[in-house]
Amino acid sequence: xxxxxxxxxxxxxxxxxRDSERLDLLLEFSEALPELPKxxxxxxxxxxxxxxxxxxxxxxxxxxxEGLTRLFFSAPPESPTTRGFASLLFSVIDGLPVKEALEFDxxxxxxxxxxxxxxxxxxxxxxxxxxxxxRQLREKSEL
Amino acid sequence: xxxxxxxxxxxxxxxxxxxxxxxxxxxxxxxVGSLVVLESDEDVLLYQxxxxxxxxxxDWHTDLNDKETRDYIDGQGFADVMSRLxxxxxxxxxLYGDKSNWWAAYALxxxxxxxxxxxxxxxxxxDKWISEGRELTKDVPSVASTSYPVIERDDSKLRAFRxxxxxxxGKPMIDVRSPEEYAGERLTAxxxxxxxxTRAxxxxxxASVPWSKACNEDxxxxxxxGLEDVYLKGASLEGHSDVIAYCRIGERSSHTxxxxxxxxxxxxxxxxxxxxxxxxxxxxxxxxxxxxxxxxPVLA
Numbered sequence: 001x002x003x004x005x006x007x008x009x010x011x012x013x014x015x016x017x018r019d020s021e022r023l024d025l026l027l028e029f030s031e032a033l034p035e036l037p038k039x040x041x042x043x044x045x046x047x048x049x050x051x052x053x054x055x056x057x058x059x060x061x062x063x064x065x066e067g068l069t070r071l072f073f074s075a076p077p078e079s080p081t082t083r084g085f086a087s088l089l090f091s092v093i094d095g096l097p098v099k100e101a102l103e104f105d106x107x108x109x110x111x112x113x114x115x116x117x118x119x120x121x122x123x124x125x126x127x128x129x130x131x132x133x134x135r136q137l138r139e140k141s142e143l
Numbered sequence: 144x145x146x147x148x149x150x151x152x153x154x155x156x157x158x159x160x161x162x163x164x165x166x167x168x169x170x171x172x173x174x175v176g177s178l179v180v181l182e183s184d185e186d187v188l189l190y191q192x193x194x195x196x197x198x199x200x201x202d203w204h205t206d207l208n209d210k211e212t213r214d215y216i217d218g219q220g221f222a223d224v225m226s227r228l229x230x231x232x233x234x235x236x237x238l239y240g241d242k243s244n245w246w247a248a249y250a251l252x253x254x255x256x257x258x259x260x261x262x263x264x265x266x267x268x269x270d271k272w273i274s275e276g277r278e279l280t281k282d283v284p285s286v287a288s289t290s291y292p293v294i295e296r297d298d299s300k301l302r303a304f305r306x307x308x309x310x311x312x313g314k315p316m317i318d319v320r321s322p323e324e325y326a327g328e329r330l331t332a333x334x335x336x337x338x339x340x341t342r343a344x345x346x347x348x349x350a351s352v353p354w355s356k357a358c359n360e361d362x363x364x365x366x367x368x369g370l371e372d373v374y375l376k377g378a379s380l381e382g383h384s385d386v387i388a389y390c391r392i393g394e395r396s397s398h399t400x401x402x403x404x405x406x407x408x409x410x411x412x413x414x415x416x417x418x419x420x421x422x423x424x425x426x427x428x429x430x431x432x433x434x435x436x437x438x439x440p441v442l443a
Contacts, residue, residue, distance in 0.1 A: 027188050079189075117205065
């Protein structure tokens with residue numbers, strides 16, 4: 001389960017690396033992005049497209065019976081950077097109580113020391129994913 | 144030593160038959176001493192997931208753009224990137240990439256600003272190579288660094304700035320964005336991030352020719368007759384020798400710039416890389432809405 005400490009730890013993990021190693025780590029996250037469960041894989045219309053991303057990525061947010069945030073993503077393997085962004089957010093937000101997820105640091109994408117390795121322009125895509133996660137959560141939790 | 148050109152009959156019809164190579168040609172020539180294959184992608188990680196054997200990676204944003212100013216790197220910066228990639232001034236470079244070669248064409252355009260002589264595009268790019276089941280590898284070649292000369296960038300012939308656009312009215316311009324962006328119905332290509340223009344529409348008089356009109360289904364370029372239909376007839380460029388192309392940040396228009404310059408041989412073609420992200424935010428710059436190019440504006 002993600003905790004807010006996880007985000008801090010991740011920021012530190014990236015901070016100590018060189019740019020080429022940051023890309024390697026992002027690629028590891030990209031490869032670790034969980035597959036869509038069958039109930040969404042069979043119903044792509046349920047997923048929301050993230051328009052801010054240069055590559056196609058779709059997401060769906062659930063609140064489970066314990067009131068925890070559950071994230072689901074679909075992005076093709078030929079978009080590894082976008083998959084990496086989704087996977088990073090999954091690792092820090094999936095499993096958070098709704099209130100904590102809604103309060104999650106909106107500046108997180110820019111704290112990962114990726115601005116030179118990936119470029120600010122591309123990082124905006126991660127911000128788009130984060131904003132849409134929170135919007136879906138707000139709609140579904142009525143907080 | 145320049146490497147032989149791909150003398151396929153399709154390429155022989157283009158104004159410059161040296162500008163393209165086919166996937167077959169590349170497969171045969173991989174490993175030739177003075178050939179350098181470079182991958183230039185939109186996605187900064189794609190190369191790492193698998194690339195054409197021997198290919199090296201160049202990134203349009205982190206390698207070719209200046210770190211502070213909205214501009215390209217200077218002569219020293221370019222020499223540093225080339226040296227790090229083990230490229231010599233006389234090497235033959237073949238560029239390819241994702242997204243129908245947008246970013247490969249963009250890199251090629253920057254290489255030409257520095258006057259690198261022999262730079263070619265892989266027709267159909269990364270997707271065509273993969274769809275034909277050709278080999279990919281994750282091996283990153285180890286290259287010995289070279290000493291590439293410091294050549295000052297020459298923006299005068301291939302690059303247009305906003306002031307050039309103001310003095311260009313009356314001569315043809317091509318807007319290569321989507322029809323919705325051209326008409327002013329939206330600020331970005333469907334599915335793309337907003338890169339900051341405050342107004343929507345197009346530069347008055349510019350003809351709308353989305354970049355994809357230059358491509359076949361497999362993302363290779365149309366043959367010469369097909370391209371003439373689109374640009375010389377369709378966009379009335381017949382008989383014109385001075386054209387400016389633009390898009391949103393200059394990447395899709397590099398693709399069209401390549402077509403007009405090398406495949407159709409139009410004498411002076413400039414890429415306006417400021418493109419809509421500059422023009423659409425420029426105070427008092429004239430804008431036309433809707434599907435028609437609109438008249439030459441009266442400038443104050």
